[in-house]
Amino acid sequence: MTETLTGNTKVTRDDWLRAAMDALLSGGAERVKILTLAERLGVSRSSFYWYFHSRQDLMDALLDHWLATNTRLLVEAAKTDAPTITAAVCNVFACFIDPTQFDTQLDFAVRDWAKRTVKVHDVLMQSDDQRIAALTGMFTRYGYGAGESLIRARVLYYMQIGYNDADLHEPLAARMAAIPDYLLTFTGRVAPEAEIKAYRARMLQIMPRA
Template identity: 55%
Template sequence: MPQKPILHRDDPMAEPLVGNIKVTREDWLNVAMDVLISDGVEQVKVLALAERMGVSRSSFYWYFKSRQDLLDALLKTWEQTNTAGLVGQAGTSAETITAAVLNVWRCSANPELFNTALDFAVRDWARRSGPVRTVLDQSDARRVEALTQMFQRYDFPEVEAVARAKALYYMQLGYDMAGLNESGSYRLGMTPEYLKVFTGQEPQPRELEEFAEYSGRFWDV
């Protein structure tokens, strides 16, 4: 039997689309992203995606000129989600540096701000593609610069701000990549200590409470 289409719809209770259907550009992107994350860029193929959704591949060309056009759109989506999400959080107003870092750590909790699995998939893709590596390097630089500016807003000297920004950013990447089997409760319990390591300052109780309330919407606590 043909595989049922796997589409991302706004209404999770809606019936899946079957039969002679039309799919949107967003559907193609969403399913391509699923495959990129689960199987790697080599498996993002037009015919395979069409079969996965139960549609003719001819509909693909209503939205994309080529497979490369789709891949370019995936990379743009990644930038608009992950890079924009982290940069935006780093620029969010906060009274203290500890509150500012907690704003950034919302990216670890909320996949709509930062899709960790997608970030890893793009990094794997970059190992096979020079142009993608260039885009990744540029995005990493934007993220580190945003974090550096965040520390500088709280009067950290330039060199120290760069060092703290890089430590914070690359630690978080490594932390997520390690796939540690830690509960949300454990991570929240460690948060005050992590903040002291990355900022040198004690967080305020109300900052921790706000972060716990926010992350509790996404973590099993």
């Protein structure tokens, strides 16, 4: 990832990936073009081939990055030990909220890309299945039946994706006030007050970075 080119070229593989990621986020997959990226980096187009075999190789690397960050970290959050199901759901909420764990803009860029590319669509479907399976397992660990666990996982996951897509700009105070009701709705259980206070404190640490 960090090997530097020899000669006068100073960019690394990471530089190419960052430039490609910026293009993906700002204009979609169609904007990820080798010549455009080379001009942005101030290097020759041929230097691209020190690190990638083709544009497709670069696009695959972007997709791998998305899987290794958004999907992996959300799955890990769902599997994190917690004393109650409401605390477990708080871990999932925190993952979605924290941009250092879950990049919402990247997630939507990949979803848009998937509308135009069959391979990406297939990877997206597999990723969604992995995420929902992890959330289903989370509910199952706390005593919910198999069918109920799956439906609660779907409701939690698709609500969060839809919430992000709606871009509501909900005031932080309103979001915090709604936490107990969200937890009750998603789990059917009342969260302990100490748990809610701990999560609100956690949100205050995360939200300024969001």
